Amino acid sequence: MIRREPRLYYRVFVWSGTLRLFHWTLAFSTFILILTGIYIHYPPITTKWAEFKPQYIMATLRYWHFCAGYFFLCALAVRFYLFFAGNQYERPMDFLPINRRNLRSLRHNIRFYLYLTDEHECRMGHTVLAGTIYFILFICGVVMGLTGLYLLYPEAPTIARLGHELFGTPQQARLIHYLLNWFFIFFIMVHLYIAIWNDFKAPDAIISGAFSGSKMMPADLECPVEELKKIPFEK
Amino acid sequence: MSSKDHINDFAGGGVSRRTFLKGCALAAAALGLSPDVVPKMVEAAMSPKRPPVVWLHFQECTGCSEALLRAARPDIATLILDLISLDYHETLMAAAGKQAEENLHDAITKNAGKFICVVEGGIPTKDGGIYCKIGGRTAVEILDEVASKAKTVIAIGTCGAFGGVQAAKPNPTGAVGVQDLVKGKPVINIPGCPPNPENFLATVVQILTYGRPPELDELSRPKFAYGRKIHDHCERRPHFDEGRFVERFGDPGHKKGYCLYKVGCKGPVTYSNCSVERFCNIGAWPVGAGHGCIGCTEPHFWDTMMPIYKHLPGIYIPVGGGIREQAEEIGKVAVGGAAAVIAAHAAVGIGKKLFSIKCTSKEKEEEK
Ligand code: HEM
Ligand code: SF4
Ligand code: SF4
Numbered sequence: 363m364i365r366r367e368p369r370l371y372y373r374v375f376v377w378s379g380t381l382r383l384f385h386w387t388l389a390f391s392t393f394i395l396i397l398t399g400i401y402i403h404y405p406p407i408t409t410k411w412a413e414f415k416p417q418y419i420m421a422t423l424r425y426w427h428f429c430a431g432y433f434f435l436c437a438l439a440v441r442f443y444l445f446f447a448g449n450q451y452e453r454p455m456d457f458l459p460i461n462r463r464n465l466r467s468l469r470h471n472i473r474f475y476l477y478l479t480d481e482h483e484c485r486m487g488h489t490v491l492a493g494t495i496y497f498i499l500f501i502c503g504v505v506m507g508l509t510g511l512y513l514l515y516p517e518a519p520t521i522a523r524l525g526h527e528l529f530g531t532p533q534q535a536r537l538i539h540y541l542l543n544w545f546f547i548f549f550i551m552v553h554l555y556i557a558i559w560n561d562f563k564a565p566d567a568i569i570s571g572a573f574s575g576s577k578m579m580p581a582d583l584e585c586p587v588e589e590l591k592k593i594p595f596e597k
Numbered sequence: 598m599s600s601k602d603h604i605n606d607f608a609g610g611g612v613s614r615r616t617f618l619k620g621c622a623l624a625a626a627a628l629g630l631s632p633d634v635v636p637k638m639v640e641a642a643m644s645p646k647r648p649p650v651v652w653l654h655f656q657e658c659t660g661c662s663e664a665l666l667r668a669a670r671p672d673i674a675t676l677i678l679d680l681i682s683l684d685y686h687e688t689l690m691a692a693a694g695k696q697a698e699e700n701l702h703d704a705i706t707k708n709a710g711k712f713i714c715v716v717e718g719g720i721p722t723k724d725g726g727i728y729c730k731i732g733g734r735t736a737v738e739i740l741d742e743v744a745s746k747a748k749t750v751i752a753i754g755t756c757g758a759f760g761g762v763q764a765a766k767p768n769p770t771g772a773v774g775v776q777d778l779v780k781g782k783p784v785i786n787i788p789g790c791p792p793n794p795e796n797f798l799a800t801v802v803q804i805l806t807y808g809r810p811p812e813l814d815e816l817s818r819p820k821f822a823y824g825r826k827i828h829d830h831c832e833r834r835p836h837f838d839e840g841r842f843v844e845r846f847g848d849p850g851h852k853k854g855y856c857l858y859k860v861g862c863k864g865p866v867t868y869s870n871c872s873v874e875r876f877c878n879i880g881a882w883p884v885g886a887g888h889g890c891i892g893c894t895e896p897h898f899w900d901t902m903m904p905i906y907k908h909l910p911g912i913y914i915p916v917g918g919g920i921r922e923q924a925e926e927i928g929k930v931a932v933g934g935a936a937a938v939i940a941a942h943a944a945v946g947i948g949k950k951l952f953s954i955k956c957t958s959k960e961k962e963e964e965k
Contacts, residue, residue: 403909405840418839420839420840475942522815530901531895533895533901534901536865536866537901537909541912541927544927544930548932551935551936551939552938562946563946
């Protein structure tokens with residue numbers, strides 16, 4: 363049987379401006395952090411030019427790393443605020459697998475991504491699988507921020523004490539900081555792929571949603587239209 | 598006896614007044630104190646009541662004592678004849694056997710609550726501490742007895758401070774540092790493998806002068822010596838900032854004195870004053886000589902700072918018999934894994950699509 367795509371869509375706004383600001387700040391700062399971080403980890407050979415003209419290349423890239431690090435930390439702070447003060451879809455209760463409805467949804471998401479079902483779950487906020495992974499990413503971001511601050515200000519009394527309690531010596535923190543760097547790279551690759559894949563497979567247009575804050579909700583019987591009607595169309 | 602006579606005694610003992618004053622001034626400088634305190638230090642150091650020191654050896658190689666013997670500011674003779682009264686030190690004292698045991702007993706009972714206990718070496722705790730016994734008693738027992746009567750405890754060397762090489766994984770003897778066993782008493786750590794003797798001497802002089810230990814960091818290391826990263830005072834730092842690195846030992850960059858970061862220098866995460874204080878009174882130190890810092894003043898450096906020539910440690914992956922992978926490999930696994938998963942996922946999706954198009958076109962044909 364061919365499943366026909368629903369033709370009628372509601373455009374609903376789910377992602378607040380603050381959340382989108384968070385998303386893009388995090389995205390750009392992480393991008394810069396990864397590039398500069400990899401340079402810091404393994405600086406390629408640039409001695410030929412560094413010998414002739416002062417470049418301060420390591421000093422400059424470290425400086426960018428720290429600047430981007432501050433944007434990254436601010437983005438995390440905003441997301442943390444939205445966990446409590448954000449709209450319904452931005453709060454962890456909505457997207458963590460902590461109740462029966464969300465667990466069922468998680469199972470469905472996994473089946474969907476494994477091609478075991480073609481039925482796309484039309485959901486207003488994050489799907490539960492995505493939400494769970496974003497939450498893990500948030501925790502990793504906090505660990506990145508703490509290890510980064512510990513590496514940056516190892517002599518500041520409060521940070522030194524906290525760092526010692528949590529990670530041990532700066533060397534141990536550096537290893538964690540480095541390993542999680544690869545988690546971020548892994549995440550970005552999968553995240554971009556899944557976003558594009560969803561654009562092919564599902565009608566909610568999540569890529570443009572990352573800019574506009576909207577999601578397309580089919581006015582199809584399989585989708586909870588009653589829920590849709592509760593959302594005022596705001597612009 | 599006036600202090601003048603004392604100084605004459607010094608001269609008679611082979612140390613000139615000049616050398617002695619210089620030693621005190623250098624100790625003050627090492628501690629970051631103003632020259633005004635030098636007279637006070639001289640006075641404290643010359644007072645007839647030299648503080649008694651009991652020096653214990655446990656799981657160690659005597660390298661720390663060896664380093665101390667080579668100290669020159671002040672030299673060992675000045676230290677043990679004029680600054681402190683070294684009442685017990687297994688490798689330096691003449692007594693042996695029963696007599697040595699008696700000396701230890703006398704020293705700690707006579708000076709109870711007054712002496713400085715210096716501990717060199719890790720202390721094994723596993724299986725009732727049987728892996729290090731002296732005179733039939735375990736290291737734990739000896740430390741317990743001596744430290745409980747001491748005024749201050751100084752753990753010298755990374756073994757005494759953090760367990761050292763015998764505490765490296767899998768730590769077969771359950772070795773620990775002094776601060777894990779001695780509680781309720783100031784324990785000062787002077788780590789290093791071996792530590793710079795000047796840091797030990799400056800700490801002792803500080804205790805002599807002010808009667809209290811110097812300011813300590815989270816790991817109980819004196820801040821005057823362990824308050825800054827090697828990296829922050831390294832003469833190769835401009836090369837680091839410029840991105841000029843030694844690629845391998847003996848290459849042109851190495852000959853030009855580039856930064857040793859890429860050949861595993863642990864200076865960026867190691868706290869010590871090696872780059873300032875230097876060793877052996879000839880201004881030499883490892884990075885100056887062209888070898889990276891191995892991070893010997895940090896806890897568990899045998900586990901966390903290895904391999905010596907990579908700046909991050911390998912990590913243990915428990916698959917098969919367990920393999921130790923270099924940290925770089927993780928990157929390959931992460932990126933390669935993600936790429937493989939994505940490729941497989943996309944391939945299945947496209948395959949399915951093609952297959953379903955075929956099926957539907959067949960269906961349509963059948964419908965006709
Ligand atoms: C997703 C976020 C981040 C990524 C992917 C990242 C990546 C990296 C990488 C790969 C390194 C090199 C590690 C090494 O081999 O030694 C590094 C070093 C460092 N990072 Fe980050 N980082 C992130 C966030 C932060 C933050 C938030 C801060 C703090 C403001 C920070 C501060 C530092 C510092 C201080 C270093 C050490 C630089 C040095 O040793 O010269 N990082 N980072
Ligand atoms: S040689 Fe080591 S301590 Fe010196 S600047 Fe390079 S990395 Fe830092
Ligand atoms: S330079 Fe590093 S390895 Fe060498 S003695 Fe100093 S702290 Fe230890």
